[in-house]
Amino acid sequence: MDPSKSVKQVLAEAGGKLAGFVYYVLGEGIQKREDNLADEVAKMLK
Numbered sequence: 001m002d003p004s005k006s007v008k009q010v011l012a013e014a015g016g017k018l019a020g021f022v023y024y025v026l027g028e029g030i031q032k033r034e035d036n037l038a039d040e041v042a043k044m045l046k
Contacts, residue, residue: 002010011018 007018010016
C-alpha cells in the first residue's frame with residue numbers, strides 16, 4: 001500500500017496484468033431487521 005503509486009505503476013513493477021476489479025462498500029445493502037416477537041405473536045392471534 002503506497003498511496004504515491006497508481007495501480008498501473010504497481011502492476012508494471014510486478015509484471016502483472018489487471019483482468020478486472022470489484023468495488024465493495026462496507027455495510028452497503030445490509031439492513032438489520034428489528035422484529036418484535038411479541039407484536040408478531042399478537043398479530044397471529046387476532
